Amino acid sequence: MLQPGSLSYIAGPVVAVVVMVLLALFMRWAFGTGRSGSTRRRPVPSDDGLLTRVATLSRRESALAFRAVLSDAGIRSTVRCPSPHRADVLVFPEDAARAREIAASFPAA
Template identity: 90%
Template structure:
């Protein structure tokens, strides 16, 4: 029989709290970013992967308009924003020559 002043009344909650703290520490270790708390690293701006840069514009709206022109011409493209007031328009290498011609005739380029 348990006595009201016995140690078992305290042992249960203490064990539960210790298990929760250990579980929280494990979750932080397992799913943490591994950094010093700063934002995730962005890839280097020169790393375009499989895509080729055809234009660099200073306004987001201009880059999206150029992307629409390229889309109308059947060229798949994307826009990357590597810094403030800078937008790169990227296309696949096989479409780069045609995309550069269109970008050269584009008024904002």
């Protein structure tokens, strides 16, 4: 039988805290970024997902005008602005060939 003043009342919580600290350190090591003190900006991912980039324009307004032309042709598109002076026009892969043909005749592209 355990006595109220015995060491086992302290050992249980101490062991639990030590295990939790070790588990936290392991998780930080296993799932960390591999860089310590990382203050650098992360690069913009180049993955376009399900979409295909058909044009890159220097102004957002030009990209929106090109998007309107694509919309008039029945092609669904979107505009992504990864940096201040760059706008990408993205379409679904099945419409990419037609969109590139239209982009070739678009004055700002």
